Amino acid sequence: MSFSDLGLSADVLRAVTEQGYETPTPIQAQAIPAVLRGKDLMAGAQTGTGKTAAFTLPLLDRLASTAQGGQRRVRALILAPTRELAAQVQDSVRVYGAHLQLRSLAVFGGVGIQPQITALRRGVDILVATPGRLQDHLDRGSVDLSKVEILVLDEADRMLDMGFLPAIERILRSVPARRQTLLFSATFAGPIRQLAGRFLSEPEVIEVARANATTESVSQSVYLVDHARKRELLSYLIGARNWRQVLVFTRTKRGADRLAASLEKDGLTAASIHGDKSQGARTRALKDFKRQSVRVLVATDVAARGLDIDRLPHVVNYELPDTPEDYVHRIGRTGRGGERGEAMSLVCADESGQFRAIQSLIKIPLPVSTVEGFEPAAPFDPNRAVGKPPIRRGAGSGKSAASSRRRPAPQASHPRGDRGRPQGAGKPGSRARQRRA
Structure with a gap:
């Protein structure tokens, strides 16, 4: 037709x-x-x-x-x-x-x-x-x-x-x-x-699609990590995998601003977009992100709803949403128009309830693993309450944060340096829990 x-x-x-x-x-x-x-x-x-x-x-x-x-x-x-x-x-x-x-x-x-x-x-x-x-x-x-x-x-x-x-x-x-x-x-x-x-x-x-279905064009994955090391892991993944354009979701406006500022300190160009930003600031941030002069756009659910970004390759749930339906909307920003996309969630122990709700809604198992050097201090299984089989962890799993060897993050290259080198090194740091906005 x-x-x-x-x-x-x-x-x-x-x-x-x-x-x-x-x-x-x-x-x-x-x-x-x-x-x-x-x-x-x-x-x-x-x-x-x-x-x-x-x-x-x-x-x-x-x-x-x-x-x-x-x-x-x-x-x-x-x-x-x-x-x-x-x-x-x-x-x-x-x-x-x-x-x-x-x-x-x-x-x-x-x-x-x-x-x-x-x-x-x-x-x-x-x-x-x-x-x-x-x-x-x-x-x-x-x-x-x-x-x-x-x-x-x-x-x-x-x-x-x-x-x-x-x-x-x-x-x-x-x-x-x-x-x-x-x-x-x-x-x-x-x-x-x-x-x-x-x-x-x-x-x-x-x-034309089952309610709350996730698209098959989006590969979904979950990394378990302590809350305090989420920013460090995100920065490492962007740099090590050389992601050039990634949309990151937080739950709060303040959290979006703090994360964008922290990523900038890590050597990654980043901007935040949320309801407290002026329309001009939101328009500029989106324009810069689309033309890839900004590498990471950090957004809240309300601000990101309806964003249309051609060929967006990566979406990261820095924090899981409060409602599982919002997970579907978030990852739907990638994998559009027949293109392939990748959606990744960084999940800490406090978010096991949201994770179970998402799994129950989308009715497909999400692959769960860890990144070597970023294993959570207290290993946990977010699926256990719904009778899923034990999580198969990645290399180096099962170690405590104190005993595990941290994987060195790639060094941030100078903005005018070799474009082939991954930019944006993860740096140790913690992030306070945000209040709801």
Whole structure:
């Protein structure tokens, strides 16, 4: 099947071809025809499966086929949970709508509201927004949603997790009851089904992957290590394996900042991204990471949700997430678009509960081992409580930290030195436990 088989217009197909795409992904092949038929849609797809194009392409096609003259009004509204995702969806709208006479705008917090008000007054056809900032515009009377024909709830599960339900309800009271609604979610948990039952009309249901499944294109592994030596092990792995681009997850904002600063001291270019950063700082950090002038991007779950980084090779869970579903979202940042990826978790004894929850959710065994010289002082088996067989440890396992020989870390080369040498030596150090942010 090709995109030309899906019923899209020539102008939309032209934009798709210019981006080098020929064959739709499973979610695109199923969702695009349904949206073109005007059906409400409840779609579940694993992250990285092309869901943004699955609603962007038919949305653009439908709006272009019913072009209206006079003052531009918001005819399509796309809600996204984070600033980064809203900006990326807007990029997709712009790219795929390159040959259409449609105007779009993204509005989100962290930047001045006045330029957004000015752009809204000029008129837009497609509005991409985060719920909080859109509610601000509604309160100010700077946006009119009375002409919305198509509403998209992107990553609806995350919006609910972030507490946006009241804002979503307020927004939905401002759009026409007669509209097409498209809901996209990584999971179909109870709250999502309740949301769909309230706001969708006889939706077509599409699910292209088992809920909470991890992609086969991502190799997953776990290293056991004492909490105090996680940073040292991470720095060693990046340098010894010469990783050039790695996304690292922490649980807290303060932890992300501290880890990035420590990695910088180890000779690794690093930046952090989280909700307390200004939008400008977040945009710069992501841009530098994409062009690989920053080697390590340390992120919290909320900030990283929706990040779209082509061919990201490595994801590291520096700390396991509080909920197992977030593990699936984290490792879904790599292994996208048919590329291979690697996801690694550094697990200490205090995280055995989270580890068991993850194993129970994804229903596949994760290979667990240690790195020579970084064995935990008190060996533990995070699987024991769920009846898994004993862990097969790597070389040098079973030794205490005092008796084991530390493996020397590679020396950090000068930034202008030999590019072939691994940069970023791990240095001994400890890291205090973070409070939750």
